[in-house]
Amino acid sequence: xxxxTPSPKEEAKETGFLDQTLRPNxxxxxxxxxxxxxxxxxxxxxxxxxxxxxxxLLFYGPPGLGKTTLAHLIARETGAQVKATSGPAILKVxxxxxxxxxxxxxxxxxxxxxxxxNKAIExxxxxxxESGTLDIIIGKGPSAxxxxxxxxxxxxxxxxxxxxxxxxxxxSRFSGGVFKLEFYTDxxxxxxxxxxxxxxxxxxxxxxxxxxxxxxxxxxxxxxYHLKRCRDFAQxxxxxxSSASVEKALALLGVDELGLTRADxxxxxxxxxxxxxGPVGLSTIAAALSEEQATIEEVYEPYLIQLGLxxxxxxxxxxxDKAYAHLGLKGSAKLL
Ligand code: ADE
Numbered sequence: 001x002x003x004x005t006p007s008p009k010e011e012a013k014e015t016g017f018l019d020q021t022l023r024p025n026x027x028x029x030x031x032x033x034x035x036x037x038x039x040x041x042x043x044x045x046x047x048x049x050x051x052x053x054x055x056x057l058l059f060y061g062p063p064g065l066g067k068t069t070l071a072h073l074i075a076r077e078t079g080a081q082v083k084a085t086s087g088p089a090i091l092k093v094x095x096x097x098x099x100x101x102x103x104x105x106x107x108x109x110x111x112x113x114x115x116x117x118n119k120a121i122e123x124x125x126x127x128x129x130e131s132g133t134l135d136i137i138i139g140k141g142p143s144a145x146x147x148x149x150x151x152x153x154x155x156x157x158x159x160x161x162x163x164x165x166x167x168x169x170x171x172s173r174f175s176g177g178v179f180k181l182e183f184y185t186d187x188x189x190x191x192x193x194x195x196x197x198x199x200x201x202x203x204x205x206x207x208x209x210x211x212x213x214x215x216x217x218x219x220x221x222x223x224x225y226h227l228k229r230c231r232d233f234a235q236x237x238x239x240x241x242s243s244a245s246v247e248k249a250l251a252l253l254g255v256d257e258l259g260l261t262r263a264d265x266x267x268x269x270x271x272x273x274x275x276x277x278g279p280v281g282l283s284t285i286a287a288a289l290s291e292e293q294a295t296i297e298e299v300y301e302p303y304l305i306q307l308g309l310x311x312x313x314x315x316x317x318x319x320x321d322k323a324y325a326h327l328g329l330k331g332s333a334k335l336l
Contacts, residue, residue, distance in 0.1 A: 022196045022224050023069050030073060031195070032188040032220075033066065036179045040070070043176055044077055053106050054078065055176030056129050056156040058114070060163040062302040064221030065181040067159035071110045074157065080108045087116030096121050100134055105152040114158040115165035122170055129156055129173040161298040183218035183306055186210075192220050193227055197241075202231050207243035215250055215259035217303045222259070229253060258307060258326065263291075264300055265327065268309060271319045272329050279316030279334065 024030040027037060036059075047054040054074065059067040068084075075082045083103065090096050090111075103109060111117070117125075127133045134149040158174070160166060171178060184192070190213040197204040204227075212230060216223035233249035234241045254262045270288050271278050286293040301317075304310040309323040321333045 022199055023072065025073075025076065027073060027077070029195070030066070030069070031191045032184045033070075033181055036070070036181065039177065039179065040074065044074065048078065053080070053153050053155045056174045057158070057176040058166070058171070058174040058178045059157070059159045059181055060161065060166075060178070061181030062183070062219070063161055063299060064217075064219040065183070066220060067181060068110070068112065070181075071108065071157040071159070074155075075108045078106070078108075078155075080106050080155070082108045082110050084110040084112070086112040087114050090117060090121055093121055093124050096124050097134060097136060100124075100128055100151055100154075101149065103152055103154045105154075107152070107154045109154055109156050111156065111158045113160060114170075115160045115162040122167070125156075126169065126173060129175075162294075183303075184220060185218070186213045189213040189216050189218065189220065189223045193223050196224050196227055200227070200231065202227075202241060204241040205243065208241045208246045211243045211246040212250075215255050215257065217259045218306065219303075226250060226253075226255070259303070260326075264304060267296065267300055267304070268319055268323045268327060269329070271310075271317060272324065272327070272331065277324070277331060277334055278318040279313050280318075281316045285317060 027041070030037065040057075043057075044054055057074075059070060061067065071084075072082060074080075081104065083099065085099060090099070099109065124134070127135055128151055132151045132153060134151055136147050136149065138145050138147060155176075156174075163178075163180075190209050193204070193209050193212050193216075197209075208230070212223060212226045216226055230241060230246045230249040233252070234245050237245065239245045256265070266289060267285060271280055271285060274288055275284065282293050282297060286296055289296075301310060301312070304323075305312065307322070309320055309326060311318045311320060319333060323329075324331055324333065
């Protein structure tokens with residue numbers, strides 16, 4: 001797959017510094033996700049009134065929509081410390097045991113990419129979430145014993161891009177709720193860009209805000225990344241941040257009018273040119289592009305589906321008429 005355009009993963013790495021500067025520090029600053037915010041407000045206020053840590057929460061949705069940001073806002077609201085880790089970082093049962101026993105009363109444990117936690121480790125989480133206990137098995141065979149440790153009261157906040165990979169027993173233990181983060185509207189993204197431009201101290205014309213918003217995959221992380229790149233372009237070319245300079249800067253990055261990157265277009269063109277527009281299996285697309293299935297499914301597809309360029313059908317992925325038209329390719333979508 002072509003690599004001139006940064007993938008959303010690279011974008012996430014690169015925005016490490018920005019995440020700190022641009023991340024909203026209060027609910028008032030957090031734009032969008034109104035339904036989730038309203039529910040969290042009730043849950044947090046009620047927990048505070050009862051002087052109890054909030055119950056365990058799970059956030060899911062495509063990358064860059066603000067799952068980690070919400071966890072930090074909840075911590076701020078409740079005055080709690082966040083201990084952050086991720087599913088792939090917890091390799092052994094002992095790693096999780098160490099994290100849990102190091103928690104202080106009222107802490108928030110944030111586990112990103114929780115769908116990548118292995119089964120044996122997941123099972124240690126069940127009693128910890130349900131009854132605040134850690135069951136440790138000492139020894140092997142007939143002489144093995146279980147000892148039970150009481151953990152301080154804590155709140156687990158977990159995030160995943162793959163809700164379907166969360167087992168029913170784990171899901172049911174998020175007693176505070178399972179919340180889906182939605183894509184943002186163009187108007188919300190525009191507000192986020194205006195706020196970020198102010199924080200970065202750059203002047204931006206209203207037309208430029210609209211042009212960046214249109215190409216930002218309904219995703220704040222992408223919007224902030226594009227804003228930074230457009231600011232660099234304007235600075236180097238000694239121009240203002242106008243719609244014209246934004247169009248040039250983003251075209252140079254390979255981002256088109258719909259916000260598709262080369263990687264997105266490669267997926268659609270491969271489906272159309274090599275597999276007659278589908279239906280074609282995810283594993284076949286992944287093999288043809290030398291890309292991981294999970295990356296295609298979690299990172300690229302949600303936006304292509306949202307735009308109506310790709311459909312997931314029981315027989316495989318299908319490129320839509322809109323995809324043919326957008327890419328200027330002859331032919332039409334298969335009727336299933
Ligand atoms: N930056 C990233 N996400 C944001 C959001 N939802 N609101 C405001 N600024 C943000």
